Amino acid sequence: MKTVLVVDDDANIRELITWKLTQAGFETLAAPDGQAGLSAATTATSEGRAPDLIVLDWMMPKMTGIEVARALRENPATSRIPVILLTSNAEEGDVEQGFAAGVDDYIAKPFSPREMLARVQAVLARCEART
Amino acid sequence: MTGGQVVATVAAGAALLAVVIVCLLARRRAQQEVARAEEHVRPIIYHALDEGRFDPRTIDALTPVQQRCLEGQARGLLHSLSGRDRETLARLLDHRGAVEAARQQMRSARAEHRAEAGNLLADAGSPAAVRDLLKLLDDPEPQVRWAAARGLGRLGHPSALSPLLASLEGARPMPFDVVADAVFQIRDCPVSLLRQGLKSRSMPTRAVTVELLGRFQALGAAEDVIDLLHHDPSVEVRARAARSLGRMGSPRALPPLLVCLNDGPVAVRAMTIWALGEIGGPEARSALRSTLLGPSHHVRWLAAEALAALGPAGFDVLTEVAASETTGSAAAARALSERKCLEPTQA
Numbered sequence: 087m088k089t090v091l092v093v094d095d096d097a098n099i100r101e102l103i104t105w106k107l108t109q110a111g112f113e114t115l116a117a118p119d120g121q122a123g124l125s126a127a128t129t130a131t132s133e134g135r136a137p138d139l140i141v142l143d144w145m146m147p148k149m150t151g152i153e154v155a156r157a158l159r160e161n162p163a164t165s166r167i168p169v170i171l172l173t174s175n176a177e178e179g180d181v182e183q184g185f186a187a188g189v190d191d192y193i194a195k196p197f198s199p200r201e202m203l204a205r206v207q208a209v210l211a212r213c214e215a216r217t
Numbered sequence: 218m219t220g221g222q223v224v225a226t227v228a229a230g231a232a233l234l235a236v237v238i239v240c241l242l243a244r245r246r247a248q249q250e251v252a253r254a255e256e257h258v259r260p261i262i263y264h265a266l267d268e269g270r271f272d273p274r275t276i277d278a279l280t281p282v283q284q285r286c287l288e289g290q291a292r293g294l295l296h297s298l299s300g301r302d303r304e305t306l307a308r309l310l311d312h313r314g315a316v317e318a319a320r321q322q323m324r325s326a327r328a329e330h331r332a333e334a335g336n337l338l339a340d341a342g343s344p345a346a347v348r349d350l351l352k353l354l355d356d357p358e359p360q361v362r363w364a365a366a367r368g369l370g371r372l373g374h375p376s377a378l379s380p381l382l383a384s385l386e387g388a389r390p391m392p393f394d395v396v397a398d399a400v401f402q403i404r405d406c407p408v409s410l411l412r413q414g415l416k417s418r419s420m421p422t423r424a425v426t427v428e429l430l431g432r433f434q435a436l437g438a439a440e441d442v443i444d445l446l447h448h449d450p451s452v453e454v455r456a457r458a459a460r461s462l463g464r465m466g467s468p469r470a471l472p473p474l475l476v477c478l479n480d481g482p483v484a485v486r487a488m489t490i491w492a493l494g495e496i497g498g499p500e501a502r503s504a505l506r507s508t509l510l511g512p513s514h515h516v517r518w519l520a521a522e523a524l525a526a527l528g529p530a531g532f533d534v535l536t537e538v539a540a541s542e543t544t545g546s547a548a549a550a551r552a553l554s555e556r557k558c559l560e561p562t563q564a
Contacts, residue, residue, distance in 0.1 A: 098293035105263050196299035199266065 463492025
């Protein structure tokens with residue numbers, strides 16, 4: 087079973103995404119801010135159960151999604167975990183900034199949970215095809 | 218202190234402690250009840266989102282606490298979800314009477330309540346929402362007017378364009394960027410109508426219109442924007458015209474931008490430099506290189522930033538200037554080092 091880490095400071099969104107992923111057969115981990123998300127990802131990875139993908143909100147307290155993505159990429163243990171950025175900043179420059187930080191895909195808010203699930207599956211399929 | 222006084226004090230303290238404990242227990246119990254209610258209603262909302270509909274009887278059968286939690290969660294999700302999901306939540310809130318309550322709340326004496334009402338009406342997107350929000354656009358309190366403008370943007374109805382532009386004028390003018398952001402969200406924004414704003418006698422209308430034409434990348438309006446860049450009496454409008462041309466990204470805008478590069482108000486020059494960094498190409502690169510070697514520290518820094526925005530071709534220029542012993546070497550070196558920090562780490 088694939089594991090997805092959901093990092094979002096908005097509990098409503100975090101719960102909804104977690105529920106949707108669980109319904110689709112994923113195992114989920116959740117964190118309420120960027121710092122906790124990074125910590126959850128590194129801890130799980132060091133324990134040998136690295137998340138297969140991370141859904142990361144952009145605007146969060148303590149660490150933004152972009153900062154978390156960069157930190158994940160800088161750590162060899164977590165650098166290959168695919169990241170999907172959930173963002174209200176969907177202007178061209180912001181999207182570029184997200185990709186420059188190493189995210190694999192982004193979802194613009196307002197979003198559809200069904201689209202989010204489809205993107206998670208697509209990114210995971212792409213990653214599997216690569217390995 | 219007598220023995221009786223001691224007993225009385227101890228008794229009073231114990232009574233106070235008992236009251237505090239009872240209050241804390243009651244509070245904890247209420248919190249637990251809310252947590253249970255939230256757990257209960259969450260799947261109801263999620264299933265409604267999945268199916269695009271809900272059973273009104275299920276909603277009506279909820280306890281008052283559960284109904285409040287359901288409304289709170291639906292409101293919390295409303296602005297983050299799109300399309301069918303948002304419509305489902307809006308119908309759910311309407312069923313709960315939240316939309317009608319918000320309409321009543323528009324008449325509240327408290328500004329924050331009126332603003333909150335505007336937000337909900339916009340997110341719920343009821344058929345009368347545009348009309349309701351246009352009323353709030355005239356509110357005496359800025360926070361309410363801003364909420365209304367943003368709400369009109371989220372609703373995205375083209376009929377909001379003219380009133381939003383008109384809100385830039387009058388006794389209580391709206392900030393440029395609030396209006397620009399709102400109009401930018403209007404789907405199928407009538408660009409031809411927007412272009413008429415360039416000829417307005419009102420400076421704010423011209424400034425916002427020229428800004429928006431750039432954000433919409435309305436290349437057909439480039440000549441009009443160039444005209445404003447050169448001839449508008451307002452520096453604000455000219456600076457926004459330069460930025461707009463940068464956003465359009467058309468090489469056709471290069472010659473008129475180059476004219477503004479070394480002469481005129483700093484605000485216009487700054488935006489011109491930024492625009493050249495967006496458009497790129499050998500001519501823009503060469504002009505930015507010359508500017509990087511100019512006398513003004515501020516302008517040199519802007520030119521270095523614009524060159525960095527050009528990517529590898531700009532880096533080459535920056536590297537060459539950074540290695541030279543010229544006025545631009547410090548700015549070039551700083552731009553290069555900052556850009557390196559932003560580079561993605563290679564896995």
